[in-house]
Amino acid sequence: MPESANGIARRPENRYGNRPTMKDVAARAGVGLKTVSRVVNGEPGVTPDTERRVQEAIEALGFRRNDSARVLRKGSTATIGLVLEDLADPFYGPLSRAVEEVSRAHGSLLINGSSAEDPDREQELALALCARRVDGLVIIPAGDDHRYLEPEIRAGVATVFVDRPAGRIDADAVLSDSFGGARDGVAHLIAHGHRRIGFIGDMPRIHTAAERLRGYRAAMEDAGTDVEDAWMSLGVTDPERVRRAAEDMLSGPAPVTAIFAGNNRVTVTVVRVLAEHPRPVALVGFDDFELADLLRPGITVVAQDPAKLGRTAAERLFQQLDGSLVTPERIELPTRLIARGSGELPPAD
Amino acid sequence: MPESANGIARRPENRYGNRPTMKDVAARAGVGLKTVSRVVNGEPGVTPDTERRVQEAIEALGFRRNDSARVLRKGSTATIGLVLEDLADPFYGPLSRAVEEVSRAHGSLLINGSSAEDPDREQELALALCARRVDGLVIIPAGDDHRYLEPEIRAGVATVFVDRPAGRIDADAVLSDSFGGARDGVAHLIAHGHRRIGFIGDMPRIHTAAERLRGYRAAMEDAGTDVEDAWMSLGVTDPERVRRAAEDMLSGPAPVTAIFAGNNRVTVTVVRVLAEHPRPVALVGFDDFELADLLRPGITVVAQDPAKLGRTAAERLFQQLDGSLVTPERIELPTRLIARGSGELPPAD
DNA sequence: CTGAAAGCGCTTACAG
DNA sequence: CTGAAAGCGCTTACAG
DSSP states (O other), X not given: OOOOXXXXXXXXXXXXXXXXXXXXXXXHHTSOHHHHHHXXXXXXXXXXXXXXXXXXXXXXXXXXXXXXXXXXXXXXXXXXXXXXSOTTSTTHHHHHHHHHHHHHHTTOEEEEEEOTTOHHHHHHHHHHHHHTTOSEEEEOOSSSOOGGGHHHHHTTOEEEEESSOOSSSOOEEEXXXXXXXXXXXHHHHHHTTOOXXXXXXXXXXXXXXXXXXXXXXXXXXXXXXXXXXXXXXXXXXXXXXXXXXXXXXXXXXXXXXXXXXXXXXXXXXXXXXXXXXXXXXXXXXXXXXXXXXXXXXXXXXXXXXXXXXXXXXXHHHHHHHHTOOOSOOEEEEOOEEEOOBTTSXXXXX | OOOOTTSSOOOTTSGGGTOOOHHXXXXXXXXXXXXXXXXXXXXXXXXXXXXXXXXXXXXXXXXOOOXXXXXXXXXXXXXXXXXXXXXXXXXXXXXXXXXXXHHHHTTOEEEEEEOTTOHHHHHHHHHHHHHTTOSEEEEOOSSSOOGGGHHHHHTTOEEEEESSOOSSSOOEEEEEOHHHHHHHHHHHHHHTTOOSXXXXXXXXXXXXHHHHHHHHHHHHHHTTOOOOGGGEEESOOOHHHHHHHHHHHHSSSSOOSEEEESSHHHHHHHHHHHHTOSSOOEEEEESOOTTTTTSSSBOEEEEOOHHHHHHHHHHHHHXXXXXXXXXXXXXXXXXXXXXXXXTSOOOOO
């Protein structure tokens, strides 16, 4: 037997490393298979003496029930899947954790994976989870066509979308109120005297980005202000592009006096640009982030509640599995404006 | 058939929602079971015409292979598990993502879960993953006794510990150089004229906390400075306790002129305390964090590389599974001091 | 090129 | 209280 990387002898060459099965335990304990099953699953109807013999055999052999086999026979995996964009994004940590806690409370294990914002990878992952027969799926969609899930949903896989709605299928969705949040944030800047307000957001094919843009336009219209094209930048939110967009808005004969940032990555980049900018510029960002209050000025944000998004979605998923939900719904969670200084700066005209 | 929460009819009442099996596909296509298996798995030896008939049946029935059954027969799940402390902690995001990418490159799915720093929950999770017959386990340990894993390792489960070593078993571990990093960070403060330097860290039963404390002591000793008990605080790193510890060190007749913070949560709390403090106090923190450079002053840190920790651990795991690793090792990744201002403040004596 | 039989490790339904 | 037989949905080993 080879010495393993763990100093404990390993037998990886065989099936499941040649693990003992219930049959082995039964043989060693001198009982039937079903009796072992009863002991392993804590079912009643085993004399203390028999139980002890079985337990001893289990310990001696290092037996652990193979849940793959169990699942195959029982027909339910007690597992749910979570497809998110990027585990490394701090926004998804609390969301994922909240889904995990709800799942745990319902006796389910959570499998999660990152789509890396790639629609093909989202589909690949979601279908791989279905092949493992997860009971349900919580999806933060990267793509905008989810018809590939129709056979799965028809077959009984519960499905809830979070952060963005499903595309081309009618499914449960739990979202933040992007439109209302952005409108409030921009209205806050207007209330502090700004009219030339820039908007930097994600590609408008992303639902949240489109909604936030719509909120910006609505607030500007409410204030009777015409929006100039030069004030809006919509596209991928990598630092390079955002930096250029911010610098463009802040230069020229009539620069903006305030910026509304469409998500946390944009906000952080804009903060860096403004730190180097000669005149103070007001800033409100969508999404809260750690340390926003420690910057000088503190950053005023429209905060979402990622943990609540996750919790709400997971609870809906289990309600679907209970059979207590019948109609797909779109749930919108409110956002909250947190004033910290950057959004209250007056125009530097 | 009931209308589902997704507007698509769902049949959750039956086994796996009553999904079609290969047998159903075979019957519909008028072929044998094995032929369906060949088509589903892309094996050769099927005429184009037969293949087409099978494909049509698959589409018509909405068939998707049940990987639970496959896994049972094949004896390998192509799945690895990751047990971490808290998905909501930004330190673990990039680590988890790196493990996922390596896993994906090896054709494995990743299942991860949080121990919430609870040793019992760590064990429960790790063993649940073993019951699902993961091929290997990457563990960020919460507990300090991992003998419960011995039967699993013996049975062939590959195991790598990250961030902290295993307790009471000999296993692979990938760590940051906590001792060296802390020593360098404290030496940096000493080089800038400080002698009364505080240390705020986690409970010393946690390996990294003990190592960082040891680094602090070593640097102080190298400088010929006696450490006073009042300069050290070791315990849980919730904001309340850290705040009190910092305030205590900064008051009294001979307050510290600099603080070394043992992890990112401590650092952030200390920054808040210092922001309200009348005199400037130097600060070096273990762990880098987003926006550390945007604070005024920027926060000097001893940076780890969480993504590299994850990548290294996952690669070692797959090396174990290849059979190419034989001896358990402890790998220490270097840390990097990043000077940003807070660690270069002179003593305010 | 194609398929019938056996078996993976459990649970279910049943009989004693 | 206990256990033998059948079966979950696949793949393997084999025969035609």
